[in-house]
Amino acid sequence: MKAYPRMIRRGDSFNPLEVAKWTEEIVCRDGSRKYTAFYATGVYGGIATGYVVGCCFRCFFCWTDFSRDFPEFYGRYYTAEEACKNIVDVAKKWKVNKARISGGEPTLCKKHLIDLLRLIEERDEIKLFILETNGLLFGVDEGYVKDVVKFEKVYVRVSLKAGEPEAFEARTGASKEFFELPFKAIKSLLDLNARFHVAAMTDPRIMPSEERRKLIERLREIDDFLAVNLEEEVCDPYEGTLVRMQFYGLDPLKFFERRRGYWS
Template identity: 30%
Template sequence: MSDIITSDAGYDPLALTHAMEGIVVRGNQRKYVQLGRTLRFYGGTTSATEVGCNLRCKFCFSDKPVWKPATTGQFYTPQQVFDGLASNARKYGHSTISASASEGTLGRQHLLELLDLVEQSEFVYILETNGMTLGADPDFALQLAKYRQLHVRVSIKGCDEDEFHRLTGAQRAAYALPFQALDNLIRAQVSCNACVSVSFSDESAIHRVKQRLLTVHPGILKSLELERIKLFPKVRKRLARYGLHPNKPARRVA
């Protein structure tokens, strides 16, 4: 399905997927920075820090894991990742585990083997994804359908094609992929929800993206997250370089 994103200016996220996997995936191993830190999300969760992404969002909080994947992190097996996550989660009483700071679907074999381990545990795994690969490949969603202890959070970058292109530099047509990902996941009966980055969107644009989401599934707005960026110092500098300014005040982080 990569032929759906060949006509617009900008890079192809699916081509970048393959390029990044060549850097951060080695057999069933994937690169990570660390394997278990405590985060406040989901009422308290343990997350690993992945390396490698197939988008280059100008507002991204991640630093070296996205921008310098070749020189960041080290390779770990699914068992090593699970052990690191489980150890921290059990220490702090977390029921959910995840990986963040990059794209969660890079390295499909690694992910599926990790989910096999989660399935035998007491945890729920939150798969954080921008939906590029899951939108391009319905079979990927079908492979995830067997996992009962999985929830997929699909993050949509902006409220329309032009905003997506402005924020990520990717081809405008790729904006359709996270919506297709949600459709693929829902059809496969995989637990999922949508999240939309709205820091650069006005109310009319937010309304339009909600209407578009309704065409995917009538109940999808019940779990919709509207996400606003945090202005870390490097994020502020990067946004200034591109002349981008959040529409509503974002929390500054020193």
């Protein structure tokens, strides 16, 4: 790989496992991970959130801030103990009992995540930890899935980006050879009887109806219940999204002018 991938242009592609490793070299250090903030937000009915730096995909519609693209310049390292304390403090302050880490891909920095989950498990203030993931690293390592789902408070949300390999590469920059990994993650979660559901970026401005049909069919082959309960994501005009779309070669004004529409 020539240079660390930041925002993608149409046609760019990379090996996401290499990008995961490279990103970890930047954002993980001796069991610590880079965060930019700890706060509470209204999603999931109120949740304490640690905003982590770094991801292994480069989705052109990504809503996160520019720490995804320039992880060297954002955040500071927090140990699992510090991150847990900050998350619990936020939860107490805002009277919420759910927690997550968001902003980047939580499964980067495995040691940090496992240590954090162990600490969260011991804290009465947090009843539920929602682990949102793109599924790549879980797809390549079933042992990692096992290590995570053994914690009783963990609930996993796997977010799919595409229903076809070519679309996966075009939207995330991750080479199409890796398209299957998030589906492998889903199968592992199912086999391990984990608490989880699947989400997908099926916004009709991004995913054509035929591709959405294939994605749902694919999920049905794995498990009907997952397909019926698919959470369908919508693309919103966050600052990072607008800049990434422009860089990708889309006109964000035209994109967001279009009504979301509904699938027929």
